[in-house]
Amino acid sequence: METHPSGGIEIGRVDGNALAGPLSEIFRTDMTDASGECRHCGTLAQLADAIVEMDDAGLIVMCGHCGRTLFTVVRSEARTWIDLQGIAGLAIPRPAG
């Protein structure tokens, strides 16, 4: 397991399936079906296929194609900070029915 030197907190490299819960707090929907366009390489891919590193403080989502950061979410006591610099756009499918 890839671990950061941060004293025993579980940090692993997973994929965008793990974003479903955390992003539901921000986007109020399941984002694993959404697609993101990478600002660096232009690839439009489902977030479920992104590379994700997450721990209790936040998460880093990276483009599965070029590895550059798509977006980060950092949670502190007072607020959640979202950096979307690596995302050119998000395509969120409309719910059926």
Added chain:
Amino acid sequence: MIVAGWKAGTVKDAAMATPTGRVLTLEVPGWPGNLPGQHLDLRLTAEDGYQAVRSYSIASYGNSTQVELAVDELPDGEVSPYLVEDVLPGDELEVRGPLGAFFVWREAQPEPVQLIAGGSGVVPLMAMTRAHHDTGGAAEFRMLYSVKTPADAYYASELSELVDDRFALDWAYTRVTPEGWPEPAARISRALLERVTIPASAAPTVYICGPTGFVEAAAMIMVDLGHDPARIKTERFGGA
């Protein structure tokens, strides 16, 4: 899909399934049911208020307020040792879900399905296998389940019992094989997958779940065998 907030769940049953893993059944009033393949987030709150959240795939499916999870204990884990060694029936946990619109199998899918599981990655694929068995649809299902040793397999006897003309099961052992096994222990290889998985010409949907390294190795082999990457769905659990 709107995700509701956290719900209280009570542990109904907890049983060791492998030397490091436990199957938990939770009763969650208000649970809206879940599709095969979905997961939930589980939140534990310590006495000092510290909270930890982890995702777990659900082995059960359908409209029940009972959800079944299988948890593997990670050596450096913060949450898994508690769930595997300490938690008891009657204990309360918080859960959020169902989660996951991507890594799901729906009864309406007509195409053949190839499941590839590594260790505890079998959990969401178990939900799919159970659902496929119960629905009686014609689609062909095959599973390749890779484990370190026979003792590390979850649901081994149930899977063997589900084998019929619509569900085939193959095992791979990476460290210790059962007595009389015809091959030495080895990690999954292109040769093995070519031999036991549904061929690309049948255009199956492929679901691969397990540790990150395992999933990426298996996915690369399947692409190399000619499968359309768009038909390969992966769920990485982290770890090695």
